[in-house]
Structures are given as C-alpha cells and as structure tokens.
Amino acid sequence: MWNIILRRIMIMIPQIFLLSLLVFLMAKAMPGDALTGLLDPSIDPKALDEQRERLGLNNPWYVQYWDWIRNAAQGDFGQSFRFKMPVMDLIGQRISNTFWLALATLVFTYLIAIPLGIISGRYNDTWSDRLITGYTYLGFAAPLFIFALVMLWIFGFHFGLFPTGGSVAPGLTPGTFSYVASKFYHLLLPALSMALIATVSTVQYLRSEIIDIKHKEFVLTARAKGASESRVYNRHILRNSLLPIAAFFGYEITGLIGGTIIIESIFSYPGMGQLFLNSISLRDFSVVTALVLIFGIATILGSLLSDIILGLVDPRIRIK
Structure with a gap:
C-alpha cells in the first residue's frame, strides 16, 4: 500500500508542475495586467511603464514563470497589487472560512444522502423511493447558482431566518461562544444550499449499489440460511454498498471547490471563492494564479485520497 501511495505522489509532481505552467500561461493570456485600468486618471503613463519594468512585467513569459515558480516553491506568491499585502497573508485571512x-x-x-439512499434502495419501487428519486431528478436539473439564489431569497430575504451576507456578526469578540455561534449561523444556509444539490449523486449511487447487491448470490445464500432481514441488510448489503461511497469521499472534496466559488459569491461569504472572483475582475494576477494553483493541488490530492480510502476500506482492491 505504501509503495502505491509513494508511486502516486511521484506522479503528482509532474502534474502539479504542468498545472502551474497552464495556470501561469492562462493568467498571462488575460487582457491587460495588474496595473491596467487604475482608477486614478492622473497617473502618468510613463510612471506605469516604469512600474511595469521594475516589477518585471515586461520580461519574456518564461522569465516571469521561472521567477514565479521559484518563489512559489518557497511559499511566496508575491504581492497583491490591489490589496497591497502578501498573497499568502491575504489567502490566510479567507482560507478558514472556506474550510469550515x-x-x-x-x-x-x-x-442527508446516506439515509435517503438506504431508504430508496431498500424500499425501491415504493412511494418513498419515488419521492426520493424525484428529489434527485430535481437536484440534477437545478443549477447550483439558481438553487442557491432561491434559498437566499426564501430563507434570507423573505422569511429573514438566516443572514444574507458575511461570515460573522460585527462587534463580536473572536473565541467567545457568541462569536462561534454566529460563525456557524452564517455558514448554515450556504452549506445547506450546496449540500442539498451535492447529495443527489450520492443518493442515486447508493440506491443503485443497494439494489444491485440485493440480488447477489451471497445475499441470497444468507437469506437461504435463515439470517434475519436486518442482519442481511446491515452485514451484507449495506456494508458492501458503502464501500464505493467511502472511496467517493475524496472526489466530493474536489467537487466542493467549484461549489464554494459560486456559493461564496451568491451569499457574499468572505472565503477563497469570493476572493478568486474579485481578483479576476480586478486583474490581480498574483492572487488569481495562487488560488487556481491551490485549488488544482487540492483536486489532485482529493483524487489521491479517494484511491487511498478505497484501498483501506476494501483490502481486496489494490490500485496497480
């Protein structure tokens, strides 16, 4: 198992290098640069050209890439042109919100997904199964940003049950119970909005696994030997059905990356996703490239985590 993990990590190194190159080239392909479109019209264009020369923005792309990747390997992603602070400090202020x-x-x-998937798979072709399947069809059809906007309008603006922006109420002291409760209260609606859409694939997958395993020979044999129905489901059907779900955990993490960008923007939640969109509109390339690289590495690590979990929960499976 450790040899497999080591081999996958060695494969990840060129993947991350290629990702960093693509991220940098895409950022350079964007129109303008960090000094384009400054709001102050009184700035002398010659001063801007001198600033570009000083910052190395006029150097060939491969020189700029080498300087960037060399500093990034040391944890230095440069300075944010718009926020006037180191990029890692800026990301550090937002990363905890995105993590929680x-x-x-x-x-x-x-x-939500595991109980619904178990009920739908165990009692398939019943009214409860049809209701749950209908919910999953609606979830597949509804775009996340539309669903989140509806949730925000209903529970935030119409009924006023949840905050409509921010990550904590102003004026609270960090570390106090009121502060922690406010943080949880502010993330409850965004997290539920994203979870209600993210559950649909897991529910459908678990339902299909349970229905498929119910007709396996070892399940029929257990029933023929007189095992109780609860023992058949708990020890044979459910246990084997949850193995792929456990392995799917790493891919759930990668799916959250795109979801948090949308959710944080809609709910004005100050995390890395909102910072990413703001940095694109502000042409803050140093922040954009750092965030895309971090998101990409998280995706690669999520895939590795899924493979590791699959090998741990089911010793019969070994990734070659």
Whole structure:
C-alpha cells in the first residue's frame, strides 16, 4: 500500500508542475495586467511603464514563470497589487472560512444522502423511493447558482431566518461562544444550499449499489440460511454498498471547490471563492494564479485520497 501511495505522489509532481505552467500561461493570456485600468486618471503613463519594468512585467513569459515558480516553491506568491499585502497573508485571512464551509457541506451531504439512499434502495419501487428519486431528478436539473439564489431569497430575504451576507456578526469578540455561534449561523444556509444539490449523486449511487447487491448470490445464500432481514441488510448489503461511497469521499472534496466559488459569491461569504472572483475582475494576477494553483493541488490530492480510502476500506482492491 505504501509503495502505491509513494508511486502516486511521484506522479503528482509532474502534474502539479504542468498545472502551474497552464495556470501561469492562462493568467498571462488575460487582457491587460495588474496595473491596467487604475482608477486614478492622473497617473502618468510613463510612471506605469516604469512600474511595469521594475516589477518585471515586461520580461519574456518564461522569465516571469521561472521567477514565479521559484518563489512559489518557497511559499511566496508575491504581492497583491490591489490589496497591497502578501498573497499568502491575504489567502490566510479567507482560507478558514472556506474550510469550515466545505466541512459543514460535507457533513450535511452525508447526513442527508446516506439515509435517503438506504431508504430508496431498500424500499425501491415504493412511494418513498419515488419521492426520493424525484428529489434527485430535481437536484440534477437545478443549477447550483439558481438553487442557491432561491434559498437566499426564501430563507434570507423573505422569511429573514438566516443572514444574507458575511461570515460573522460585527462587534463580536473572536473565541467567545457568541462569536462561534454566529460563525456557524452564517455558514448554515450556504452549506445547506450546496449540500442539498451535492447529495443527489450520492443518493442515486447508493440506491443503485443497494439494489444491485440485493440480488447477489451471497445475499441470497444468507437469506437461504435463515439470517434475519436486518442482519442481511446491515452485514451484507449495506456494508458492501458503502464501500464505493467511502472511496467517493475524496472526489466530493474536489467537487466542493467549484461549489464554494459560486456559493461564496451568491451569499457574499468572505472565503477563497469570493476572493478568486474579485481578483479576476480586478486583474490581480498574483492572487488569481495562487488560488487556481491551490485549488488544482487540492483536486489532485482529493483524487489521491479517494484511491487511498478505497484501498483501506476494501483490502481486496489494490490500485496497480
């Protein structure tokens, strides 16, 4: 198992290098640069040209890439041109919000998906199964940003049950119970909005696994030997059905990356996703490239995590 993990990590190194190159080239292909479109019209264009020369923005792309990747390997992604602070410090202010939002979404996703998938698979072709399947069809059809906007309008603006923006109420002291409760209260609606859409694939997958395993020979044999129905489901059907779901955990993490960007923008939630969109509109390339690289590495690590979990939960499976 450790040899497999080591081999996958060695494969990840050129993947990350190629990702960094693509990220940098795409950022350079964007129109303008960080000094384009400054709001102050009184700035002398010659001063801007001198600033570009000083910052190395006029150097060939491969020189700029080498300087960037060399500094990034040391954890230095440069300075944010718009926020006037180091990029890693800026990301550090937002990363905790995104982490807790993603964690809450994962918890809600599995708390909702696993019971619904079990009920739908165990009692397939019943009214409960039809209702759950109808919910999943609606979830597949509804775009996340539309669903999130509807949730925000209904529970945020119309009924006023949840905050409509921010990550914590102003004036609270960090570390106090009121502060922690406010943080959880602010992320509850965004996390639920994302989880209710993220559950549909897990519910359908678990339902299909349970229905398929119910007709396997070892299940029929267990029933023929007189095993109780609860024992058949708990020890044979459910246990084997949850193995792929456990392996799917890493891919759930990668799916949250795109979801948090949309959700944070809609709910004005100050995380890395909102910072990413703002940095694109502001042409803050140093922040954009750093965030895309971080998101890409997280996606690669999520894929690796899924492979590791699959090998751990089912010793019969070994990734060659």
